[in-house]
Amino acid sequence: MTDSSPTPTPLDASPTPTPLDASPTPTPPVTLSIAGSDSGGGAGLQADLRAFAAFGCFGTTVVTAVTAQNTCGVSDVHVIPTASVERQLAAVLDDLPVVAVKTGMLATTELVGLVADAAADGRLPQLVVDPVLVSATGHRLLEPAAVAAYVERLLPLASVVTPNVPEAEVLTGRRITGLDDARAAARDLAGTGTRVVVVKGGHLDGPRAVDVVLADGEEHLLDAARIDTPNVHGTGCTFAAATAAGLARGDAPADAVAAAKDYVTTCLQRAAGWRLGGGPGPLDHLGITVAG
């Protein structure tokens, strides 16, 4: 009688996996993101950590708020108690050699004040402030009264500030409909004491995505072709985190913002065909080797 049962595959017949590279690597620079969590993963801390990783930085986090969010919108915001934010900050700064910091969603006047106090004490080196006010889907992420605290307390201590057009309008009281308005807003913001101002042009019309940079009084533009994509969730967080990562690896501020622009443009290009979620989808942050 013939045995019709299949011949068992010997255990050692599985394909040999490509060995992962286990060579020791140098200690990475440490970056810190003080920002909100985006449950959908596209913006906030989740985007920041991926951008830090792409630049070879070791990312740490202080969580200011937990948002219930996806590509279609924000359905809940839970602000973390100030004492917890303070302890997270101390836990990171007391132990890890943070060389650059990015702030995103700070939610309340109290948290803007806490971050400004830490910066005034010299505890937040190379501070990149992304003044997050409203999500791309229109949900408020900062209480209105906190705008004054940004202008009076935090911006004077920032190395770089990266408002988008609606944020620059709120911070300066100017209407911005084109590059000349963006230039004027950048000058107003430089007047607060921030060393490098970037007014991002993602929200302006036109075939190019042009950002105005005012660095130590010198103006220049970051200019790239506008990518035809619905997937723009988290571009602002990504730009600011990449800027902090550039500073952390030793770039001068003008070089850091230029590298951040190239990085965000590449992330947008790579994710242009992605279909994740029913609204504006996330970027492709990883698998990009950022020269530096």
Ligand SMILES: Nc1ncnc2c1ncn2[C@@H]1O[C@H](COP(=O)(O)OP(=O)(O)OP(=O)(O)O)[C@@H](O)[C@H]1O
């Ligand atoms: N479609 C696009 N093509 C190319 N670059 C873009 C596009 N949209 C935005 N950018 C660039 O992405 C960066 C972030 O700009 P943007 O003004 O969109 O920020 P934001 O509104 O803060 O982002 P977010 O969607 O995270 O709130 C800028 O460098 C901007 O020029």
Ligand SMILES: Cc1ncc(CO)c(N)n1
């Ligand atoms: C948590 C968080 N931070 C920032 C933004 C802005 O894109 C967002 N949508 N969510």
